[in-house]
Amino acid sequence: MNNKVNFTIDDKECTSTSDKYIVEAARENGVYIPTLCNYDGVKPAGSCRVCTVKVNKRYLTACTTPIAEGMEIEVNTTDLQDFRNAVVELLFTEGNHFCPACEKSGNCELQALAYKFQIMAPRFPFQFNERYIDASNPKIYHDHNRCILCKRCIRVVKDDKGKSVFAFENRARQIRINFDSKLGEVLTDELAEKAMEVCPVGSILVKGKGFKDPIGTRKFDHTPIDKIVIPEKQNI
Amino acid sequence: MSRPIIATTSLAGCFGCHMSFLDIDERILDLIELVEFNKSPIDDIKTFTKDCDIGLIEGGCCNTENIHILKEFRKKCKILISFGECAIMGGLPALRNDISVKECLAEAYLDGISTVNKEEILPNDEELPMILNKVYPCHEVVKMDYHLPGCPPRADLIWDVLHALILGTDVELPYEVVKYD
Amino acid sequence: MTKDFVHQTIKKFNSDSYRLLDMLLDIQQEYGYISKDNISVLAGELNQSEADIGQTITFYHFLRSKPQGKYSIYLNNSIVSKMMGMDKIARQFEKESGIKFGEVTKDGQISLHYTSCIGMSDQEPAAIINEKIFTNLTTFRVKEIVLAMRQGKPVESMYCTNFGGGKNSSPLVESVVRNNIRRSGPLLQLNYVPGQVLQNKVSLMSPDEVISEIKDSHLRGRGGAGFPTGLKWQFCRRAKGARKFIFCNADEGEPGTFKDRVLLTEKPEMVFEGMTVAAYAVGAKEGILYLRYEYKYLETYLKQVLQDLHGKNLLGENISGISGFDFDIRIQYGAGAYICGEESSLIESAEGKRGEPRPRPPFPVEKGYLGYPTIVNNVETLCSTVTILQNGANWYRELGTDESTGTKVLSISGDCLYPGIYELEWGFSINDILEMSGAESTQAVQVGGPSGALVPPSQFNRILCYSDLATGGSLIIFNQTRDLLRDVVMNFTEFFVEESCGSCVPCRNIPALLKKKLEKIQAGDGVREDLKEIEEWSNIMQINRCGLGHTAANPVITSLKNFRKLYEALIQKDVNFDSGIDLSAAVAESCEFVDRIPQL
Secondary structure, three states: OOOEEEEEEOOEEEEEEOOOEHHHHHHHOOOOOOOOOOOOOOOOOOOOOOOEEEEOOEEEEOOOOEOOOOOEEEOOOHHHHHHHHHHHHHHHHHOOOOHHHOOOOOOOHHHHHHHHHOOOOOOOOOOOOOOOEEOOOOOEEEEHHHOOOOOHHHHHOEOOOOOEOEEEEOOHHHOEEEEOHHHHHOOOHHHHHHHHHHOOOOOEEEOOOOOOOOOOOOOOOOOOHHHHHOOHHHOO | OOOOEEEEEEOEOOOHHHHHHHOOOOHHHHHHHHOEEOOEOOOOEOOOOOOEEEEEEEOEEEEHHHHHHHHHHHHHEEEEEEEOHHHHHOOHHHHHHHOOHHHHHHHHHHHOOOOOOOOOOOOOOOOOOOEEEEEEOHHHOOOOOEEEOOOOOOHHHHHHHHHHHHHOOOOOOOHHHOOOO | OHHHHHHHHHHHOOOOHHHHHHHHHHHHHHHOOOOHHHHHHHHHHHOOOHHHHHHHHOOOOOOOOOOOOOEEEEEEOOHHHHHOOHHHHHHHHHHHHOOOOOOEOOOOOEEEEEEOOOOOHHHOOOEEEOOEEEOOOOHHHHHHHHHHHHOOOOHHHHOOOOOOOHHHHOOOOOOOOOOOEEEOOOOOOOOOOOOHHHHHHHHHOOHHHHHHHHHHHOOEOOOOOOOEHHHHHHHHHHOOOOOOEEEEEEOOOOOOOOHHHHHHHHOHHHHHHHHHHHHHHHOOOEEEEEEOHHHHHHHHHHHHHHHHHHHOOOOEOOHHHOOOOOEEEEEEEOOOOHHHHOHHHHHHHHOOOOOOOOOOOOOOOOOOHHHOOEEEEEHHHHHHHHHHHHHOHHHHHHOEOOOOEOEEEEEEEEOOOOOEEEEEEOOOEHHHHHHHHOOOOEEEEEEOOOOOEEEOHHHOOOEEOOOOEOOOOEEEEEEOOOOHHHHHHHHHHHHHHHHOOOOOHHHHHHHHHHHHHHHHHHOOOOOHHHHHHHHHHHHHHHHOOOHHHHHOOHHHHHHHHHOHHHHHHHOOOOOOOOOOOOHHHHHHHHHHHHOOOOOO
């Protein structure tokens, strides 16, 4: 029952099928909508708000909203671009992001969005919140300074019985990611790698693997994130 | 208009941003034609001798001397630019920002494993600048007009922006010049 | 021994992880807290990780993983409590107990905690001590109470007044809470007979007829959002689902509101009858009263009411002789989280999870509790449906205004002679309210609680209705002696900082940034640019997911809009930039450590 749907993005006529979220439907039509907490194949959370678009005059997250017939979607308007920048800037000032010293620099999706938006400095004051580093696990290095609380690790990293290895702890500004110590002890190499892969920033690293790719050859060193999500030739 | 005057300084920084500035290579010859330098390690002028048009600040503020110099730059320069991560967000010196300054000083002068200080002498000479509780980004001390990120900012970024400022033209920055590492 | 109770508890809830919140509350009731060992047992039995159990526990204010006092005192720190002298009470508690808030006495007897509004704004300062409510606290009472605790007396013995009026005095409640009903209308008047609507009206109507009657009444949700109730019911009726659920949202957490507490105390049968009517209309068999933990003192009483309704065939099977109409209601407690008043958070919470709002679509009427079509209606909304069916939609539409029909139960508190409950037809002005409640020299009224607006005297002629000033019913009055920015706006902003679920980036960060701006302005370091940034940053809040996120900047922006002069008076006139950095404070610590006198 996946019906064909017609919609517009910034006045451009588009088509897709009704089983898609807006962000996927846009991609099919060559339109990049920035995302951060979203991860392909996993139930969307809509928590970072970077993918906010305007549909029929309402702000909605493109990662959680199914596409529907007749939608008039605004993506690249000035106010929406400013909101997206604001979210990225908030994350840079909320955590302690020392890019020059981070193993993930160049492979980091938060940084990639800031590069794409060419953010020169955040408008918000740096908060320098007290965060900590947990290096007690034999495989995983968990640096809360860099965590952006996107929930990807919570949603993706499950053991063979389906239990969550990561979970939230606390709420509001005290919220943080808790790494289950018991499941952490028996974490397989495969799951550890998975955790590092899903983390968009350098918060979850597999020990000894942080510099696997030399700087200069990393994902976003030469190519903006939108061109990776939608390679040039596919762009209409 | 007469040649714009540029001043530069490094506060709590490593001079890496200044090194990157020199990395504009032969374009420095063009720059010399376009501008005049005043207070700057590049020409070794130690004190302002006149009002300037552009001030480039490397490094954040970790002590009272940094604050003093930054405020002096703000007074003397029409346009003030943070260049480099340290000026913009404190940079690596700001790694201490979630640790109390007492703990930092104790580690450096008393408890550190490589510390040899039997008399437990602490740096308290009146001549020394006083240490701030944290490293402050420049724009959290004075108004900064522009920010050039990077550790260091790419030479091309510094050149593109200065060139545009001096000539009063618009600038479209290539993807690869705006980096934070 | 320990483990036996936990195992029994898990068994009691059929090892259903969706009932985790109930299990946690029961375990805490037994041991005073939820220990690591018990978390481990829960995790094992429910096939979850310990971190997973922990993420539910740490979300809720009243759940705790460390031992607390045998007497745990939760003092309300909402604005009205503060206005009525909370600070003095807090200092007295600290003095008498010898500990600070957030601490436990060494002997493990007493612990002190602050908590957000507990729904007693008409009788503040108030506190919850081991689930019992203490109102109108004075420093004298604090001394008495702490002394009694030192003597190990039961909490019930610490009351020193008669029980409150109405059902508060019932043997099943025995609470000193007062109703303070100052004005009653169709919902609160005494002539309601439980079951009449079900027996005499609903039994003669088809579900569609019930829905169209509610639609004809133009009733809109009374929780604050104002969604048309009939439409919600219709959507749920049309939605396909093997099961359907009716939730009554009794999680009123908006500071300054307490009307649902009074409705639940005086008209619980009406609330449950409303749920039953809704169940009939949409075809649901299961109902859940989601009750805020602050109102746990009503538990025995409400359970008895439910049992009595069973006895009268107003719940259970073939209700009121309507063949095949089965419906039952259970009580689900929250555990201290304002956000759970938002319908999808409430559902998440009832499923034993963190109360984080869900993305929409899907809407709860399509996919709600356990993924089934679900109605979430406010206590007052459900009561209203009963009066509508009793008297007809035409009668109801005569009340109120054209687009805001019926009556609204208001919770009025703050600087007035007669704080309490007022049931009024929609269409009254703020001036009417001030006159009615005996308020004088009023500086401002907070309409709709912190998420609403701070309204100035120039707008006191505005009308409360959905098309002008909509409200869930919380009205807090401030007289001229109040410092609106320092006390009111700051308190509300702190409330939102604490109560964000922490999911959306703007909501997690911006209220705290606004609080810093307010502090800077209060300190005299503010500049014009700060006001501009307050407006620009607040604007970003509209991309948050839920209503809390959308409105969390309202205290700051509505006060800036309506009381701009207060801000202007505090900011520096001739300075364009001031970062607010305090140099002498910035060097104090290092100078002290190296033994040096700061010279700036």
